[in-house]
Amino acid sequence: xxxxxxxxxxxxxxxxxxxxxxxxxxxxxxxxxxxxxxxxxxxxxxxxxxxxxxxxxxxxxxxxxxxxxxxxxxxxxxxxxxxxxxxxxxxxxxxxxxxxxxxxxxxxxxxxxxxxxxxxxxxxxxxxxxxxxxxxxxxxxxxxxxxxxxxxxxxxxxxxxxxxxxxxxxxxxxx
Amino acid sequence: xxxxxxxxxxxxxxxxxxxxxxxxxxxxxxxxxxxxxxxxxxxxxxxxxxxxxxxxxxxxxxxxxxxxxxxxxxxxxxxxxxxxxxxxxxxxxxxxxxxxxxxxxxxxxxxxxxxxxxxxxxxxxxxxxxxxxxxxxxxxxxxxxxxxxxxxxxxxxxxxxxxxxxxxxxxxxxxxxxxxxxxxxxxxxxxxxxxxxxxxxxxxxxxxxxxxxxxxxxxxxxxxxxxxxxxxxxxxxxxxxxxxxxxxxxxxx
Numbered sequence: 001x002x003x004x005x006x007x008x009x010x011x012x013x014x015x016x017x018x019x020x021x022x023x024x025x026x027x028x029x030x031x032x033x034x035x036x037x038x039x040x041x042x043x044x045x046x047x048x049x050x051x052x053x054x055x056x057x058x059x060x061x062x063x064x065x066x067x068x069x070x071x072x073x074x075x076x077x078x079x080x081x082x083x084x085x086x087x088x089x090x091x092x093x094x095x096x097x098x099x100x101x102x103x104x105x106x107x108x109x110x111x112x113x114x115x116x117x118x119x120x121x122x123x124x125x126x127x128x129x130x131x132x133x134x135x136x137x138x139x140x141x142x143x144x145x146x147x148x149x150x151x152x153x154x155x156x157x158x159x160x161x162x163x164x165x166x167x168x169x170x171x172x173x174x175x
Numbered sequence: 176x177x178x179x180x181x182x183x184x185x186x187x188x189x190x191x192x193x194x195x196x197x198x199x200x201x202x203x204x205x206x207x208x209x210x211x212x213x214x215x216x217x218x219x220x221x222x223x224x225x226x227x228x229x230x231x232x233x234x235x236x237x238x239x240x241x242x243x244x245x246x247x248x249x250x251x252x253x254x255x256x257x258x259x260x261x262x263x264x265x266x267x268x269x270x271x272x273x274x275x276x277x278x279x280x281x282x283x284x285x286x287x288x289x290x291x292x293x294x295x296x297x298x299x300x301x302x303x304x305x306x307x308x309x310x311x312x313x314x315x316x317x318x319x320x321x322x323x324x325x326x327x328x329x330x331x332x333x334x335x336x337x338x339x340x341x342x343x344x345x346x347x348x349x350x351x352x353x354x355x356x357x358x359x360x361x362x363x364x365x366x367x368x369x370x371x372x373x374x375x376x377x378x379x380x381x382x383x384x385x386x387x388x389x390x391x392x393x394x395x396x397x398x399x400x401x402x403x404x405x406x407x408x409x410x411x412x413x414x415x416x417x418x419x420x421x422x423x424x425x426x427x428x
Contacts, residue, residue: 043345056303056358078358113297115226123360142296147362148372149234150225 057123060099064134072127077136078144079104083118097122108138115143190265190408191401199397206394209387213380221380230294235380237287238365239388240280241309245351246392247277248312248343251319255340258333264407267333270340271323272399276392277343278316285313296360304353305361312346315339329407 060079063070079097086095092109093116106124116122126138195203217235224231254270257263288306289299300306323336354363365372366381373381 039342039345056360115295115297120226142298142301142360144360145227145295145362146372147365149227149231149365149374149377151222151375151377152225152228 060097060104061102062099063128063136064102064104067128067134070128072130074125074127077104077106077124077126077138078121080121081116081118086118097124103134105133105135106138107135108141110139110141112141113143116141120144121146190404192405194398194401194405199394202390202394202397206387206390209383209390213383213387216376216380216383221376224377227295230291231377232380233287233291235384236388237284237291238381239384240287241284242385243388243392244277244280244284244312245347247273247280247396248316248347250396251277251340252342252344255337258337259341262330264333265404267337268400268403268407270337271403272396274316274319274336274340274343275399276395278313278320279395280392281309281313281316285309301360303359303361304357305350305359308346308350308353312343312350315342315346319343329410 055075057076057078058066060077063075063077077097079099082096082098082103086093089107092107093112094105094107096103096105098104107129108124108126121144123142123144124136124138125140126136129135129137213235217232221232221235223229250273251270254266254268254273257266258270288309292301293299319336319339322339323332325332325335327335353359354361371378
């Protein structure tokens with residue numbers, strides 16, 4: 001181990017013995033105040049920055065209400081897929097979403113995610129159509145999940161009774 | 176080193192003398208058994224989810240590891256605060272060991288979250304408030320470890336790290352509340368004081384996940400602490416030897 005300053009044993013022991021080492025190590029009040037200030041400002045900035053994520057998405061009813069100000073600007077839209085409205089198109093899928101009873105027709109370009117289905121909450125990225133109607137052109141779809149988990153079991157038990165055998169789950173079948 | 180300064184040499188006889196003990200060995204065996212139970216319930220006995228299918232099984236490790244990473248952050252912040260107050264090396268190393276394990280658990284949370292997100296959301300990542308604040312937490316933990324790594328005296332490094340360590344709990348609070356305060360893609364908590372949106376074997380599997388991951392966390396923190404403690408003992412001993420050599424030089428000349 002290298003201890004760079006080659007001072008004699010006297011000066012070292014002298015240093016260690018002089019004064020009270022406790023006083024040196026105590027955090028000074030201005031330093032503490034500065035730290036508290038920095039933490040407070042940092043926290044404030046972080047909350048503000050994250051706060052812009054408040055409008056991470058707009059619900060369908062809000063989007064319709066703000067249609068004029070939104071224009072053809074890009075924003076994220078959230079709503080639940082209305083049953084019976086889903087139809088395949090040449091380059092994607094068209095369907096209606098609704099939130100608080102307000103529907104929007106969506107033209108989505110691209111393949112929808114695997115979990116896309118009726119009554120499923122979805123998050124879309126795109127903009128209102130230029131023709132002024134409440135039609136939304138989307139090019140990115142994300143399926144939104146709720147915090148509720150439900151077993152698939154009941155359905156499987158019914159299947160089992162019908163088929164007279166225990167169904168094999170995908171995990172156990174391996175591939 | 177005859178001064179009473181709190182430092183690497185303080186209370187060297189009150190710390191561990193090896194990386195493990197009989198107790199930690201038993202803890203390790205129990206942990207492995209618990210992981211076995213988790214695999215049994217998480218992957219085999221528990222049913223698939225109505226919507227998410229088998230991807231739901233990721234939750235049984237994702238949620239517990241996220242929770243335990245928060246615990247690690249709390250321990251680091253507490254350890255940092257006590258270190259700044261009392262200059263206790265023991266608490267500093269508790270903070271250090273917890274931060275390292277918390278970083279590992281946070282990384283694991285991010286990875287399992289992404290692996291769950293791809294099949295269920297359709298994307299690995301979005302910059303919503305929950306995911307963004309969790310990424311901030313990961314960066315802060317890495318920052319803590321980086322600050323510790325900057326070459327300086329032990330006391331200086333420990334103090335700098337402790338200041339970063341104080342920021343961890345506020346960040347954890349933001350991560351935790353992000354899904355309540357802001358609109359996020361990430362769902363709200365499934366387990367709340369008001370009740371659980373999960374039942375039966377799925378709930379039990381999540382419970383086994385909590386038990387197993389908690390044991391892993393405890394085992395890791397204990398061992399990381401012990402290694403860190405022993406490292407500091409070796410460093411301090413090296414310092415003693417070096418000082419003794421210099422003293423000898425002084426006597427000869």
